[in-house]
Amino acid sequence: MNKSSDLVRQHATVTRERRERQNGHKSFVLCFTGLSGAGKSTLANAVEEQLHQAGRRTFVLDGDNIRHGLNRDLGFSQEDRGENLRRVGELSSLFVEAGVITLVALISPYKQDRELVRTMFKPGEFFEISDDLISRI
Template structure:
């Protein structure tokens, strides 16, 4: 979709750098991608709590929550999945501009959509975290009962069953939720952020 010619970007009177200085920390996106039930939301929210305790302003953008509001008009077709990611990428970019750390928990199954998200946010402010977990384990957990419904044909186009999930080729970080505890994973991500001097 092309942009109308009569829309012009209006620069803010407060810069991203000024907001970061006020917050006393950098701003960036932690993009958690993985199968349904892999633990994306669990890890993102546990990390968010730890960042909050360290006085680091952050916000979790969760896939189901976003589809309850902003993206409730979208289906799970490939086209709408891409639009879902485009919209949340633009929202994430606004949060980063506000000096906030963003934690997104989206299946985001397609490589090209995650690459689009990185371009929208900017590569320097985008950290892709692959939440690795065998689909067999995700199905055992099945916290929302979605795999069971998908196996019965009640949910079409379900990622991992009849719609593909494309694993990241070179993510910034990989976590293994079937092998590590939540606290271990959170600590490892914090170590990564400290090593990169982001927190």
């Protein structure tokens, strides 16, 4: 919920569709979630490397890196973890709008927080890869 009623959403003439057409690929989010040490960042970086070599526009949003900057004001309470994920979700949606394949690697222990982020995206734009799947790779 916005604290100001004076906000007006701006619409650019360069659309996501135009960016995707120029890039030659769709944009979406791959969200690697799980506990510390599960291999989220390692796998996200490996996948990014493969996509980059294939000529795709990519970016990794790593949970630790995000907490050094954008989310440095947050702790690790359940409420702060939810806000951390919400902010990363909003940032990811901007990257997707920019036509970028976005790989997110962060600890996200609460299903309700992940489901909230999922609602920020259309079907086929957000894919969650959990630590139980990562451990089988």
